[in-house]
Amino acid sequence: MVLIKLDSAADADGANGANGVKTSGTSAVLHRHLSHEFLPLIRSEGNYLFLEDGRRVFDASGGAAVGCIGWGNKRVAQAVMAQILDAPYCASIFYTTRVHEELCRSLVNSTNGHMSRAYIVNSGSEAMEAAIKLARQYFLEASPSQPQRTRFISRKQSYHGITLGALAVGGHELRREKFEPLLMNNVSRVSPCSPFRGKTAGESDDSYVDRLAKELEDEFVKVGPETVCAFIAEPVVGAALGCVPAVPRYFKAMQAVCQKYGALLILDEVMCGMGRTGTLHAWEQEGVVPDIQTIGKALGGGYQPVAGVLANHRVIDALERGTSSFVHGHTYQGHPAGCAAALEVQRIIQEEGLLANVREMGDLLGARLRDKLSKHPNVGDIRGRGLFWGIEFVADEQSLTPFPAEAHVAMELSELGLNEKYSINVYPGGGSADGIRGDHIIISPAFNVSREEIETIVSTVTRLVSDYFASENKR
Known part of the structure; x- marks a missing residue:
């Protein structure tokens, strides 16, 4: 394969380029990159992707951390086909479907009574758009209404979606730069909780949390606490930072600041949620309950486009006491086929006890990666939770200096x-050091991955990293 250097800003989902070689551009598809030919995928089965040229690739990232039960599951396919034959589409302005109701009930029940209702859409970006609007409408519906609340606070080096509203609340500079004039200007950002890059020498976790909480509170005061709708964050940061969990007590401290000033807490679990980090909801490990939560990727495991929003009782009660409506809608919201896929995927996860396997195999994956790669001079950090692990690369092991962005190391x-x-698929990302520089890859296999497959992933990634830096003379 010919390696190419690509514009890392062009990929909306974090894989900063095309998996292909230079071509004359004969495709009719408006691809992410117009002058490169993408590898033809002809089928997928289990944890493997089969390409047209005969290659069999182990999918160690589940695409973009999407695949959670492997590929080719006939049970899910049959559930989707049965729903398509029964009712392929539902105009939600008039009707509902049993599968839509069952999925939302299942999701609400999975939160141990904390969440009240679910809203099903087709992508993580759509889910974040809905969450933003729901947060705004909450303050218009709450008594007394608070129309001055129009601002959001998020974090630097964050990614919450590629549509204009979702892009506006994110902090991924490369994805934002071409569209800055179009984005909302009512968003400000504070530092992420990224101990590898953010903690000072000798600083304890508690001191670090206190410093970040003060930074958030200072931002509330600066912009006017009465103007802020919500603080938005990922419990485990995915594409923008490369699987970075927060240190203990961080989210409790952030929620305390939000509660002090009456703002909502929105947790984006599109990439890290629905079991990816070892519990169905990532916030279960943080000791907090969000006011609004976005979900996606592992919700439907890639079998249909599906994502969603969960809202707690505080938010829904305000709407019910007010206009009793959500001023938002999509033609394909609650799509029956998407709901059928998600419901069946979630049933399989529960029935096969896959969350326990995520925790067990995740511990093994993290330990083996650290055992094999932590001493490599170009590996700066290995971090993650569950089956969601990131490796960040550095040009200098002493200073931890990142590679130049134009080197496209991760891609x-x-x-x-x-x-x-x-023959392995890992997921590349950039900007983890300062929003522009910083290369990382994500390893996020299916929830049913075996011990033997974990060993295969680790040994292959170890060879891959060693060979790349040796052959490219990157050190």
């Missing part, structure tokens, strides 16, 4: 992994 390394010698 090149990921493309090398598709060569037959390795």
